[in-house]
Amino acid sequence: MANVRLQTIHKSFGSNAVIHGVSLDIASGEFVSLLGASGCGKTTLLRIVAGLEGVTSGTVEIDGRNVTDLPPERRDIAMMFQSYALMPHLSVADNVRFPLRMRGLGSREEQEAKVRTALETVQLAHLFQRRPVQLSGGQQQRVALARAIVSNPKVLLLDEPLSNLDARLREDMQVELIEIHKRLGLTTIFVTHDQEEALSLSNRIILLNGGYIEQQGTPAEIYARPDSAFASSFLGAANLVPAIIEAGDKPVAVLADGQRLAIAPDITTYGSTTIALRQEDLLISDAGRPGLQARVRTRVFLGSRNRYVLQLAGMDIKVLASTDRVYADGAMVTLSVDPVRVRCLPR
Amino acid sequence: MVKAVPPWLRVASTLLVALTVLFLLAPLVVVIGVSFSESEFIAFPPKGFSLRWYEGVLTSNTYLASALASLQIAVLVTITATLVGGAAAVALHRGKLPFSRTLAIVFLSPLVLPTIIFAIGMLMFWSRVFGPVSILTLWLSHTVVALPYVIRTTLAVLAESDPFLEEAARTMGAGRLQRLWFVVVPQCVPGLGAGAFFAFNISFDEAVLSLFLRKPDLTTLPVQIYGQLEFSPDPSVAAVSAIMIFLTVLMMVVIDRILGLQRFARS
Secondary structure, three states, rough: OOOOEEEEEEEEEEEEEEEEEEEEEEEOOOOOEEEOOOOOOHHHHHOOOOOOOOOEEEEEEOOOOOOOOOOHOOOEEEEEOOOOOOOOOOOOHHHHHHHHHHHOOOOOOHHHHHHHHHHOOOOOHHHHOOHHOOOOHHHHHHHHHHHHHHHOEEEEEEEEEEOOOOOHHHHHHHHHHHHHHHHHOOEEEEEEHHHHHHHHHHHHHEEOOOOOOEEEHHHHHHHHHHOOOOHHHOOOOOEEEEEEEEOOOOOEEOOOOOEEOOOOOOOOOOHHHHHHHOOOOOOEEEEOOOOOOEEEEEEEEOOOOOEEEEEEOOOOEEEEEEEOOOOOOEEEEEEEEEEEHOOEEOO | OOOOOOHHHHHHHHHHHHHHHHHHHHHHHHHHHHHHOOOOOOOOOOOOOHHHHHHHHHHHHHHHHHHHHHHHHHHHHHHHHHHHHHHHHHHHHHHHOOOOOHHHHHHHHOOOOOHHHHHHHHHHHHHOOOOOOOOHHHHHHHHHHHHHHHHHHHHHHHHHHOHHHHHHHOOOOOOOOHHHHHHHHHHHHHHHHHHHHHHHHHHHOOOHHHHHHOOOEEEHHHHHHHHHHHHHHOHHHHHHHHHHHHHHHHHHHHHHHHHHHHHHHHH
């Protein structure tokens, strides 16, 4: 368990700069997610912490020690790969024992005891003799997790470990990761492009965009107050609508077609800006009620909900609505939203 | 939709398969048949049945000496070709060497270069630089010819392997030598095994190089067979061939058992 400190990390591959001066402090025992779309530099950043990639400039510290020039095998870390990277020629037990064996930690008996504990942690103790190919994807992943925690590394690095699992297994694994993190308290850096995963797992989310840190904060903070168009479109897939803010006792946002939308009084942005409206915060009701008038373009049935694509002020607005009431294509509807849920983005 | 195969094409393809099998197996049948012949001459179908040619071969000093020479060279070639070819395949797979594409072409060139050209060149080169040919000459030149097979089979298994295994091993504290021994070599084993099998067989029945680089006291089995056939043809040649066929089949079964089992465990 240790803290991690990145100082003004720059990374270029040839002439292609992918990380532009990222600095980051991760406290001991913290679970941090690096969240972003593909190509944002999140995996590169993780590989820099692991030592699998060098830096162009900047320093990496683990546990107060400058490890920038240390190869991965001397950094006392553990990493879980997207492909799991289990050794196909070794049994489950030998796979989990691999890091202990390579580092020469303890006698064979001590190693085997640790392997048993790690496999029990991921509930796979009974499969210790199997080969990786004889396991399901979910089981392989648990083996990879056991292998990552067995040596009690200073930092646990997870590179999109859940992306190859189907939806149900993924939910189970999320719960398991949370519980293991609670129990072991390992400093964990988790790379994902899935905002839900980041929101549900981490103590802190680092939102990356084009090699910069776009925003960081606790999941609650970053979800409630995305402070850029990118952050709000990435987290919760908000609709971004250009508007002009009119101040007053009851401030309003005026849309391009002149419709007015009440917003919360604690705004700090005035004039022409962008407002973010989350799909799940918008309510649809029959036409003519107080609120914004919009036209239904398409409805997509999602099982528990309907997603509507509405036309409002010349834009497509996506709304998640209940399935109680169905509006036909082309119908006019009223769109309303709680004023405190309207987020005015800084210009 | 898959269209039905027209009847003429079905007949033609069946015929093609039948002819292929015929031309692969018929010579073996003839050789084995002749080897049991009672006659002094090579004739098919064989006249009578006897094991006299087998007895003759197994008690003949010239055959046994040349078989021993072939075996010696084949074992040496198998070892060097597997070691060098395995190392070359790993390096080529990583592709980090300068000119690795060019190197790959050079390493694989014995597959397409006519052996006779290589044999003539080797003979001239060796006599000029090192003097008279020796077992070392055959060892090295057979290794060159066998190398591409080991490289090909090893590259094939490496291409299937998870490219992140070595990185994963690094994050688990494995240094360079540990990664080589605990990650790279185990991955290569099926390819090395298959390559070693090829290398042994190529060396053991290699005739062109052995013919050019022979000496009175260094005659390999294929050269001995060739000489026998040229100067005093009798069914002993067939008996030697039948023994070689039997040994090859035996080796294939054994290798397939070992590699086959391993593949079963892998996939």
